[in-house]
Amino acid sequence: MTPTQLHRHAAHDWWRGATLYQIYPRSFMDANGDGVGDIAGIIQRLDYLATLGVDAIWISPIFTSPMQDFGYDVSDYRDIDPLFGTLEDFTRLIARAHELGLAVIIDQVLSHSSDQHVWFRESRQSRDNAKADWYVWADPRPDGNAPNNWLAAFGGPAWTFDSRRCQYYLHNFLASQPDLNFHHPEVRQAQLGNLRFWLELGVDGFRFDTANFYFHDRALTDNPPSSDDYRSRGHPRSYQLLKHNADQPENLDYLEEIRALLDEYPGATSVGEVGGSDPLPAMAAYTAGQHRLHMAYTFDLLNSTGDAMALHAVLARFADHGYDAWPCWALSNHDVPRSASRWGSDRALLALTVLCSLRGSLCLYQGEELGFEEAELSYAELQDPFGIALWPEVKGRDGCRTPMVWEPHRHGGFCADSLSPWLPVQAPHQSQAVSLQQEAPESLLNHVRQLLRLRGENTLLKTGQQTLISPSVLPKGVFGVIRHDPHQQMVCLANLKHQSDHKSGHDNSPVMLDLTALLGSRTLHGQHHDPIEIVSLPGMATPILEAGQLRLSPGMAAWLVVPADASRDQDG
Secondary structure, X not given: OOHHHXXXXXXXXXXXXXXXXXXXXXXXXXXXXXXXXXXXXXXXOHHHHHHHOOOEEEEOOOEEOOOOOOOOOOOEEEEEOOOOOOHHHHHHHHHHHHHOOOEEEEEEOOOEOOOOOHHHHHHOOOOOOOOOOOEOEEOOOOOOOOOOOOEOOOOOEOEEEEOOOOEEEEOOOOOOOOEEOOOOHHHHHHHHHHHHHHHHHOOOEEEEOOOOOOOOOOOOOOOOEXXXXXXXXXXXXXXXXXXXXXXXXHHHHXXXXXXXXXXXXXXXXXXXXXXXXXXXXXXXXXXXXXXXOOEEEOOOOOOOOOOHHHHHHHHHHHHHHOOOOOEEEEOOOOOOOOHHHHHOHHHHHHHHHHHHOOOOEEEEEOOHHHOOOOOOOOHHHOOOHHHHHHOOOOOOOHHHOOOOOOOOOOOOOXXXXXXOOOOOOOHHHHOOOHHHHHOOOOOHHHHHHHHHHHHHOOHHHHHOEEEEOOHHHOOOXXXXXXXXXXXXXEEEEEEOOOOOHHHHOOOOOOEEEEHHHHHOHHXXXXXXXXXXXXXXXXXXXXXXXXXXXXXXXXOOEEEXXXXXXXXXXXXX
16 A cells, blocks of 8 residues: 555545645745746745644645636646646655655636637637537627627636637636636546546545636526625626526536545545635535535635624534534635734734634645734735736735745745745745744744644534624624534633723723523533533633633633533524
């Protein structure tokens, strides 16, 4: 049995409750001296990730690509772009990761390809070639305009006219990212074949980009307008509900085909990105049972700002639709402003503590464990086509993609000081370098290591059930969940008020929580008079518990282990 097979057979459900770490390869580590991160650079830093305490790495696209959208426009699904290395480099990465106990998950961008892919090059030549219907083509309206009102994610119509076929082709993203036609059985089989190629190479699973955009409404019905509340998000496509170009019923059937393939490889897993106008019910449907995606995430927490009521609302809505579904919660990734900027740098550890208390798997984004805030870039420094097109109202995604900082050098140890990195290293990030934080016992990095170890060693946190505590029984600004199994329960509370709220005139005094009223009189001692255990949380002062009253300061969290027979406030 090969090391890869040994790794997969260790535990088929290793992913349940696991912590993933997203690597944006362009910005992780440059080993070949061109100012862009690469596979060899990732290999150099795998030991760091193993000591961090994550279970798997998710690597953003490394396939051959013209890089119009930095790898999310694939021109060859079965090869590595020379910018990042070779297939041989990648097999070395898999082997080394498995030696360290890390699973390897790679991005798969199935819904669309690059316009430079051989499939699209053939498809656009005529209406009767072998690949003619592999993409979504449609005739113009009688007046020559696009077939319908669908909008692209990066602004403008989701259709581009091609003079060779005298038809429009669909692209939900850039015009250089034409959408594949998943109604065509050959397309579905071709993409399954591409997945099998990487599974045979030894990867442990896939993160599926835009997993709800595989199918479209064949009638090309116009999308309805969205509400004013939805439009306030400022996204170009937010003016319409994505009713007919996403989340089609056929999507579920294809996810079952993908799952059947994955199940041929014990231990292989999947995590889907689910966007759209109403993603939480879709996320629940996509992961329900044992025959679709293993786990998925939406942008609801990725856009969160640390408001207790809003956080509760997201989790409650998911619970309403997905009692047997499995989420993969994340606060940051390569598409959104960093969580330390949204939540506030003073709550960076608190945010991750809350994340670690939730039922589901977790995903950290590179630099999140260091407390990186969103980088401020000038227009001249931008690389992201989204930001370039919509500046200055929308600054794009470059601010969360600047290089990882390993050393307090000019370019942070990401590349040699004599080089020019593809995005500038931020001066504030240099003071948060890995090497500096490793030597500081009270650094965020070391607290995160301890936090991940604490969660990883606690089966209740990884796989236990979850009951939300109703905001109606909690002080304002406090968020709470109860994790439980038949043997014990853990009450996880967080005072999400900023420690510095007094500057804006808000009350930043500690709150008092009556655990007797909150959880029932038996909670204090349990049926057998067992005492409450207060879990020591990294970087958090131990809360004071006296006579059933818990004192919790702003910016602090508390995890309390209580007897399983105590009553619970069931809220979803």
